Amino acid sequence: MKNILKSLIIILAVAAAATGSTSAYFTDTAKIENNQIQTGTIKLKIDELVNKPVVIDNMAPGESTSGSFAIKNDGTLPQEQFFYLENLVPDDTTLEDNLFIEVKRLKVGLYDCEESEYSLIYSGKLSGIVGESNAQKISDNSSIATSSTIDDEVDNIDAGLWGGKMCQTISLPQDAPDESQGKSLTFDEIVKATQDINPDLLPTP
Numbered sequence: 001m002k003n004i005l006k007s008l009i010i011i012l013a014v015a016a017a018a019t020g021s022t023s024a025y026f027t028d029t030a031k032i033e034n035n036q037i038q039t040g041t042i043k044l045k046i047d048e049l050v051n052k053p054v055v056i057d058n059m060a061p062g063e064s065t066s067g068s069f070a071i072k073n074d075g076t077l078p079q080e081q082f083f084y085l086e087n088l089v090p091d092d093t094t095l096e097d098n099l100f101i102e103v104k105r106l107k108v109g110l111y112d113c114e115e116s117e118y119s120l121i122y123s124g125k126l127s128g129i130v131g132e133s134n135a136q137k138i139s140d141n142s143s144i145a146t147s148s149t150i151d152d153e154v155d156n157i158d159a160g161l162w163g164g165k166m167c168q169t170i171s172l173p174q175d176a177p178d179e180s181q182g183k184s185l186t187f188d189e190i191v192k193a194t195q196d197i198n199p200d201l202l203p204t205p
Helices: 002-021
Strands: 044-050 064-073 080-090 100-106 118-125 166-171 185-194
Touching: 044 185
Parallel strands: none
Antiparallel strands: 044 064, 064 166, 080 185, 100 118, 100 166
C-alpha cells in the first residue's frame, strides 16, 4: 500500500511539473524612443513707437496729442490681445474725467494714422479704459485675425505676425471746465496677450 501511495505521489509531482512547463509562451518587445513634449509660449513685442510715452506739458482746452505703436505676436501660439490703462495716478478725478482718448487699429500694411481703413477700439473718457476689467479686445479688430479650433471667434493673431498699427489720440475738449487747470496725472499703457479663450480676461460686452 505504501508503495502504491509513493507511486501516486511521484506521478502527481511529474504531472504537475509537466503542466507547469506547458504554460511557457513566446514574447517580444518593441519601443518608441525619444518622446518629447514642449509647451508653447505667449509673448508680445511692441515696436515702432511714435510719441511714446506720452508727455504733454501746458495742455490747453482744444488741444490733443497723438501716438502710435505696433504689436507682434512674438510667441509660438495664437493669441488674443487686449489694451487698457493702469496705474493711473491723478491729482484728483477732474482731469481723468475730462480727458478723452481714441484708440484705433489700422489695417495691416498701413502706417499712417490718418488712413481711413481702421477699426475703432475705444473712444471715450480716459477713465473708462482704466483697469483690466475695462480692457478692450484688439485682436478681433485686426485685418489678419483668424479663428481657432477652440471656437469660431475671429480674434486670434497667429504666431510671428504683426496685427496692425495701433493709433491713439488724447485730447482735452474745448469745453473742459476750469477745474481742469493745473492738474496732472500719470498712467501706464498695457497690451496683454492671452491664450485663446482665457477666462481670466474677457472683452468688455
